[in-house]
Amino acid sequence: MEPSGSSEVTGADAAGPDPQLAVTMGFTGFGKKARTFDLEAMFEQTRRTAVERSRKTLEAREKEEEMNREKELRKQIEDVEPTPSSSSAIREQSKSSSRDTSSSDSEDSSDSSDDELIGPPLPPKTVGESVNTVDEDILGPLPAPLGEEGDEDDDDDIQDEGEEENPVQRIPDSHEITLKHGTKTVSALGLDPSGARLVTGGYDYDVKFWDFAGMDASFKAFRSLQPCECHQIKSLQYSNTGDMILVVSGSSQAKVIDRDGFEVMECIKGDQYIVDMANTKGHTAMLHTGSWHPKIKGEFMTCSNDATVRLWEVENPKKQKSVFKPRTMQGKKVIPTTCTYSRDGNLVAAACQNGSIQIWDRNLTVHPKFHYKQAHDPGTDTSCVAFSYDGNVLASRGGDDTLKLWDVRQFNKPLFSASGLPTLFPMTDCCFSPDDKLIVTGTSVQRGCGNGKLVFFERRTFQRVYEIDITDASVVRCLWHPKLNQIMVGTGNGLAKVYYDPNKSQRGAKLCVVKTQRKAKQAETLTQDYIITPHALPMFREPRQRSTRKQLEKDRLDPLKSHKPEPPVAGPGRGGRVGTHGGTLSSYIVKNIALDKTDDSNPREAILRHAKAAEDNPYWVSPAYSKTQPKTMFAQVESDDEESKNEPEWKKRKI
16 A cells, blocks of 8 residues: 555656765665555555454354354253254254354454444344344444343442442441540641651640651650640641641731641741731730641741731741731621631631631732621630632631531522531531542530531532431540541540541551551560669779678778868857858858947957057057157146046057
């Protein structure tokens, strides 16, 4: 078969390439005609080859089916002794069927060149059935005959349709494990995108890390820490890359920690004396919740009692990226109680204390794009808002014991509303199932007044289709991981429960359940620890004295060892030692000050008793002026006073 695009070669082309030209260009292949291909002809040839193979496969399958039918007829004839008329009828029937088959084969071979059939083959023929001739060739793979694989496929399709009609069958609640966080409420749950690690936080200020692959059947956390000191943990969430965790507590500063619990950044605290909250660098009041951006790495959002919603970047902890300020219809401040991103990250939704739900465009912070002012009862804390996976529906869990569903495209009234769902915590969750057909939330109970439940609503009709009794405490947090297909629940009595199904769930809790709990080694419990000191070794040990009497005699000769101990000091103290009146120098000084040390002697006599010695042996003043001092002359004064007679002579002298 020649390609249709080929052309005749004439002239110099027929004679081949010019040898002189080849020598000039330096290689012999120069000047040859390029080979051309006709793609249409090649496709046509390939198609005919496939048609021929399909026809041969169909013929072989039909012959095999005919042989099987003949074998079945022979078995029936052997089992039941037929009458001559019936046996002849069966023979005629088999002959007619073989004749019809041969005629159809001949017709196939004769008509195959005219038309070609593309599509599935005709169903196989049964005994006694009129055989339709196949006029066209068949292209493509042949399906299995009815009764073999087709029936199984039909059964699977029917089963899938049943599951689609009833999404309750997809809830993984056949098995559960319990993780003991503590004794107080588990108020925060976070699971990384891969589903390998779970992090829990509670009212006891602790954050605990659980590794499903590393845990055994004892279900113990591998790390526990208090990242925010004495503040209750409000929210925990892994980033979309799984390498960071956003920690929101009762303080005004959110923190970001890594997978191992080490701090990455801490948001700055704003100035609480500035009136306009947009001019501060951070939050000035208690936080409520936070959320990571689903697409942009390192961006997250927090809302606070300072009536703002702020966007942050991990690289810039010293100032927020942008500020959203919720307002009432009159323009007054209102506190947001929860916030979240849409699935594509373009919208920011917040629920406020006045019962309103406000949605902003992420790039426009001035005016909300959607504002519904009476979504829930005013004065109640809406604890959660969550977007569906398709991004068109918003679910809100109100403090007025309701769960409502909203269409973001027509945000003028709720699509559905369910009541009778009591909540006692400001962080009660609601979430969507991975297939977007169910909505899950938890209920709260007073202590000793029943069990907390996990309630499932169908999204299409919003009927209460299923519920699970969790424990005798409130259900605060719930999380349905799309990859693991497992449900995590945080309760009011310090438990974190994981619900899974061995057939429908993946990894997660299934990894640690199969591991047996490690037993303590007996050798470790029976042996005692020895304290080894350098001088206890034989190399450094001092020789032991055989006789204690000789050692005592040596000690008696030693002045240090035989020194008599100092007796206790009695009195004010002596020899630099402080007496028993006090152990400090200040007490000793105070006591001495308080003592009465008055001297009744005459100070004049005490001074003059050294006068004669100074006159006889001058030492200080007189020798200094011995050469320059003139000779003293004293006037003699007589007195009749007897006392003056008795006085010494130097007292009578006057200069």
